[in-house]
Amino acid sequence: MGTVVDAAAKKEANGSLADLNPTVVFVLGGPGSGKGTQCANVVQHFGYTHLSAGDLLRAEIKSGSENGTMISNMIKEGKIVPSEVTIKLLQQAMLESGNDKFLIDGFPRNEENRAAFEAVTKIEPSFVLFFDCSEEEMERRLLGRNQGREDDNIETIRKRFNVFLESSLPVIDYYNSKGKVRKIDAGRPVEEVYESVKAIFAPKNEKVMGHCHALMKCLILFWM
Ligand SMILES: Nc1ncnc2c1ncn2[C@@H]1O[C@H](COP(=O)(O)OP(=O)(O)O)[C@@H](O)[C@H]1O
Numbered sequence: 001m002g003t004v005v006d007a008a009a010k011k012e013a014n015g016s017l018a019d020l021n022p023t024v025v026f027v028l029g030g031p032g033s034g035k036g037t038q039c040a041n042v043v044q045h046f047g048y049t050h051l052s053a054g055d056l057l058r059a060e061i062k063s064g065s066e067n068g069t070m071i072s073n074m075i076k077e078g079k080i081v082p083s084e085v086t087i088k089l090l091q092q093a094m095l096e097s098g099n100d101k102f103l104i105d106g107f108p109r110n111e112e113n114r115a116a117f118e119a120v121t122k123i124e125p126s127f128v129l130f131f132d133c134s135e136e137e138m139e140r141r142l143l144g145r146n147q148g149r150e151d152d153n154i155e156t157i158r159k160r161f162n163v164f165l166e167s168s169l170p171v172i173d174y175y176n177s178k179g180k181v182r183k184i185d186a187g188r189p190v191e192e193v194y195e196s197v198k199a200i201f202a203p204k205n206e207k208v209m210g211h212c213h214a215l216m217k218c219l220i221l222f223w224m
């Protein structure tokens with residue numbers, strides 16, 4: 001933070017990202033709404049790289065970084081880590097991926113995340129996928145997640161729900177007012193949710209071809 005070397009590295013990273021002109025989809029939704037699960041499906045079928053902000057922060061703790069203790073404490077409390085830390089990790093991961101299509105999962109989680117990402121990277125998301133799920137269902141899923149996460153306990157889960165309502169929903173409202181939100185009913189089984197997700201990512205010409213085939217079938221039936 002603040003050194004000449006850091007500033008140069010930041011400039012270099014931004015320059016390269018701007019050159020990349022990446023396609024970015026933000027994947028948002030409450031804790032346990034199924035963001036990670038559905039992103040894995042999209043990666044397999046649509047060639048995106050999945051970047052989970054939470055996973056990047058957890059990897060940063062494990063790496064022994066100087067920010068590790070601060071990040072760990074924030075996650076245990078369900079609080080949102082300062083944007084500059086998370087954005088730096090996202091930028092690095094984007095540049096290292098060799099891809100130009102990204103699902104950014106769990107980010108932006110508050111207004112500070114959103115505004116800072118826009119200011120630093122100049123990237124506008126193509127759209128925002130919003131997994132809408134009841135707290136009751138999310139709580140059930142988080143308590144059954146079994147990934148040994150320090151924040152999947154009832155006390156921290158309640159805090160994360162509050163942060164989601166107070167800080168993350170306004171970000172979704174912001175993108176909604178720009179017509180960018182694609183809302184998915186995420187309370188259904190995984191396969192059903194993915195059917196809705198797939199329909200959003202399927203290339204337009206595939207949808208048009210689907211309509212053409214249906215029309216051809218009707219015409220053939222009509223002439224028979
Ligand atoms: N549609 C679903 N129905 C039931 N369980 C689900 C569904 N989607 C995900 N899960 C499970 O719920 C837990 C949380 O899912 P995850 O994808 O990690 O959510 P998020 O990244 O939004 O916190 C995981 O144990 C996952 O296997």
Ligand SMILES: Nc1ccn([C@@H]2O[C@H](COP(=O)(O)OP(=O)(O)O)[C@@H](O)[C@H]2O)c(=O)n1
Nearest residue numbers: 031032053054075078079080081106107109
């Ligand atoms: N943009 C983000 C994303 C996550 N985080 C932190 O990481 C925690 C876990 O995020 P996550 O996305 O892995 O959690 P889930 O929504 O997947 O359950 C959050 O509760 C925050 O403490 C953050 O500070 N900033």
Ligand SMILES: [Mg+2]
Nearest residue numbers: 035036052054
């Ligand atoms: Mg997740």
